[in-house]
Amino acid sequence: MLLKNDRYNVQGVDLVDLAEAHGTPLYVYDADKIKAQFDRLNNAFGDVKLRVKYACKSLTNLSILKLLRSYGSELDCVSIQEVQLGLMAGFEPAQILYTPNCVSFEEIKEAVEIGVMINLDNISILEQFGHEYHGSVPVCIRLNPHIMAGGNKKISTGHADSKFGISIYQMAHILRVVKTYDLNVVGLHMHTGSDILDAEVFLRASEILFDTAKNFENLQFIDFGSGFKVAYKTGDITTDIEDLGNKLAESFKSFCADYGRDLEMWFEPGKYIVSEAGLFLVKTNVVKTTPATVFVGVDSGMNHLIRPMMYDSYHEIVNISNASDTKRVYTIVGYICETDTFGLDRKLDEVKAGDILAFKNAGAYSFSMASNYNSRLRPAEVLILNGEAHLIRKREVFEDLVRNQIEIDI
Numbered sequence: 001m002l003l004k005n006d007r008y009n010v011q012g013v014d015l016v017d018l019a020e021a022h023g024t025p026l027y028v029y030d031a032d033k034i035k036a037q038f039d040r041l042n043n044a045f046g047d048v049k050l051r052v053k054y055a056c057k058s059l060t061n062l063s064i065l066k067l068l069r070s071y072g073s074e075l076d077c078v079s080i081q082e083v084q085l086g087l088m089a090g091f092e093p094a095q096i097l098y099t100p101n102c103v104s105f106e107e108i109k110e111a112v113e114i115g116v117m118i119n120l121d122n123i124s125i126l127e128q129f130g131h132e133y134h135g136s137v138p139v140c141i142r143l144n145p146h147i148m149a150g151g152n153k154k155i156s157t158g159h160a161d162s163k164f165g166i167s168i169y170q171m172a173h174i175l176r177v178v179k180t181y182d183l184n185v186v187g188l189h190m191h192t193g194s195d196i197l198d199a200e201v202f203l204r205a206s207e208i209l210f211d212t213a214k215n216f217e218n219l220q221f222i223d224f225g226s227g228f229k230v231a232y233k234t235g236d237i238t239t240d241i242e243d244l245g246n247k248l249a250e251s252f253k254s255f256c257a258d259y260g261r262d263l264e265m266w267f268e269p270g271k272y273i274v275s276e277a278g279l280f281l282v283k284t285n286v287v288k289t290t291p292a293t294v295f296v297g298v299d300s301g302m303n304h305l306i307r308p309m310m311y312d313s314y315h316e317i318v319n320i321s322n323a324s325d326t327k328r329v330y331t332i333v334g335y336i337c338e339t340d341t342f343g344l345d346r347k348l349d350e351v352k353a354g355d356i357l358a359f360k361n362a363g364a365y366s367f368s369m370a371s372n373y374n375s376r377l378r379p380a381e382v383l384i385l386n387g388e389a390h391l392i393r394k395r396e397v398f399e400d401l402v403r404n405q406i407e408i409d410i
């Protein structure tokens, strides 16, 4: 979002005009930023054979999937429906990794039939898989290296009590199952959680994976998951992708030399690719002064953007209707009948009813977590591509709320 002549724009598209044209609340994505993030990651590992599998749960709009496909991305899916969306967006099954957790074996069989790479994270499922397919279907194993990482305990997945992955301490059991069923293990995977601050965490976890990899003869890739940290405020520490790239590429190459073959390096970033590309535009309904606080009440709530309430995420908020630079302190809240505070004690250019506010970092886990709570309609989504705004999802209408309801005679 750039400021020019007191007006905010993305790729030259005026944001207040955009909010007027499409109404609010409105999600807006900047394709240039998505491309920049994708390219930066894709170029950080030198001559290592890299595959970036965009974790589409962060933002699943079909146009976003097609955009990322056009940049050379592949896909990481956590449900069969995400796999189907990926196919609709034109991904080949071979480009899709399916990483389920606690899903039914029926769903895993469906994914096998589609032909996507299966990533298993439970010994009992590995046994069922072996029983069903033996070595005929290649498989990846998700390990838990028990490296602590993550910005918040709800998004940290590598700790000892995590429900994700098979514990590295169960390796003897894994190997017994693999041998008994003659499983064809072609990949090892870890995902330690979101918000990894420094390369060291990754490197320590990767050493564990490299050690483990020696037990498997048929590996084609090692998947290092994701968890790259992006900036939420100016001056935030973020993952230094180039530093990580240099260090990990070096240790990966020496591992490959030991292993005797060049393997592929996979990543599955979600937030890193789309977080900063997204803005959420809302309109100020009321400015309400109480004895201690000036509240700005907007036309959205935790139903459309739950991250601040769910894991205390910070979204910078800007009054894009008034770039006057007379700052005042506000607490920005939603219209839901629960406490849904978007931002506490924020300095904003003076806010009047009707002003449009922009929330930053609204690309990842924002629309994709939106609900109809309070019987509100979900927002529209706009993609700004080559300097033009494209509506990529219509705003819901009342009919969408009642579409699947069946009224019985009472």
Ligand SMILES: *Cc1c(COP(=O)(O)O)cnc(C)c1O
Pocket (backbone or CB within 6 Å): 055, 057, 058, 076, 078, 099, 191, 193, 194, 195, 225, 226, 227, 228, 268, 269, 270, 271, 272, 364
């Ligand atoms: C959610 C998830 C990701 C993406 O995590 P980000 O923090 O958004 O990059 C990657 N891999 C798996 C298995 C996930 O569940």
